[in-house]
Amino acid sequence: MLIDGHGRIIDYVRLAVTDRCNLRCFYCMPEEGIDFVQRKELLSYEEIIRVVTLLSEEGVSKVRITGGEPFLRKDIMSLLRSISELPLIDKIAITTNGTLTEKHLDELVVLGIDSFNLSIDSIDAQRFQEITRRDSFETVWSCYKVMLAKGLELKLNCVVMANRNIADLIPMVELGRKSKVSIRFIEEMPFNGEGSHYQRLEWDYAKILSHLTEHFGEVEKLQDTQGSTSLNYRVPGFTGSFGIIPAYTRSFCGSCNRLRLTPDGTIKTCLYDDGVFNIKNIIRAGATDAELMLAIKEAIAHKAKDGFVAEQSRNGKGIVSESMATIGG
Ligand code: SAM
Ligand code: SF4
Numbered sequence: 001m002l003i004d005g006h007g008r009i010i011d012y013v014r015l016a017v018t019d020r021c022n023l024r025c026f027y028c029m030p031e032e033g034i035d036f037v038q039r040k041e042l043l044s045y046e047e048i049i050r051v052v053t054l055l056s057e058e059g060v061s062k063v064r065i066t067g068g069e070p071f072l073r074k075d076i077m078s079l080l081r082s083i084s085e086l087p088l089i090d091k092i093a094i095t096t097n098g099t100l101t102e103k104h105l106d107e108l109v110v111l112g113i114d115s116f117n118l119s120i121d122s123i124d125a126q127r128f129q130e131i132t133r134r135d136s137f138e139t140v141w142s143c144y145k146v147m148l149a150k151g152l153e154l155k156l157n158c159v160v161m162a163n164r165n166i167a168d169l170i171p172m173v174e175l176g177r178k179s180k181v182s183i184r185f186i187e188e189m190p191f192n193g194e195g196s197h198y199q200r201l202e203w204d205y206a207k208i209l210s211h212l213t214e215h216f217g218e219v220e221k222l223q224d225t226q227g228s229t230s231l232n233y234r235v236p237g238f239t240g241s242f243g244i245i246p247a248y249t250r251s252f253c254g255s256c257n258r259l260r261l262t263p264d265g266t267i268k269t270c271l272y273d274d275g276v277f278n279i280k281n282i283i284r285a286g287a288t289d290a291e292l293m294l295a296i297k298e299a300i301a302h303k304a305k306d307g308f309v310a311e312q313s314r315n316g317k318g319i320v321s322e323s324m325a326t327i328g329g
Helices: 045-057 076-084 102-110 125-132 137-149 166-174 205-216 279-284 289-301 307-312
Strands: 012-016 062-066 091-096 115-119 153-160 182-187 231-234 241-245 258-261 266-268
Touching (some): 012 045, 045 258, 062 076, 076 091, 076 102, 102 137, 115 137, 153 166, 166 205, 205 231, 266 289
Parallel strands (some): 012 062, 062 091, 091 115, 115 153, 182 241
Antiparallel strands (some): 258 266
């Protein structure tokens, strides 16, 4: 078992398989993109499988594939097929922007991959385009409809932004009136390739919740699952639910169960740290499985107590300003 210095069990790994993306969500990366990782610097599929296999032997049972946009990585389905064959991995989930996903859904379901976080920050085509800087709303909406029709475990990720998509909050919760979908409102974090957009985050967890309860009245608090980052609610009588992720407020760190692997092989033990070590470098220097595991365990043992401590201990890169596409959310 992987246990950190604060007694938290690490059983979940998030793999950002690429930092490239075909959208340019303004809260994630600048219009001109970022300094993308060179192909040879990407962790190869073979290297990813080796690391995930080792982690699974130490108790990691859940994998999330994210990015950048995971379906932009060449032959991503072959990686997903391989991960789905790992005997100790019980759950594979994917976070995607839905632009390239729909055509893979049938095969994904056959592989047992039926848990998706679909990012959609507005259900108004014009606002969607202003936020993502691309004209892809219809494609993403079609993907949403197909996911729903297939009965997949579906969460919609919506980053809440002052002056951008506040008008969407209520219509998005309304999607759950008759559909089994969970809308997750995420506090905006400064991971946008430029630095913070705000002096102070106005649309935090409390403000989002009060905006929704003003409209819907009393909402029912749902039981949060172990390691969940969202506080979940249901409007009485609705089929679906909604959650709020205090990603900036960081009130969920006490139950954190995750480890992150970035596209170039950097191991992160906290979203807010600036990387603990690069596993690709030690793999390519010939490390044995035992040496890899020792390095991972050492990193986990020193996992920061919370995101504030991790942010304060960033060395070199100073304040948070890298793109979320290099971290995977
Ligand atoms: N491209 C895929 C997508 O958008 O779903 C996967 C990668 S994206 C980095 C993962 C999640 O991080 C998305 O739901 C996105 O909305 C969220 N995200 C990106 N930048 C963020 C930021 N600055 N603050 C909060 N969430 C952010
Ligand atoms: Fe791309 Fe996802 Fe970042 Fe948007 S949030 S730019 S879709 S990686």
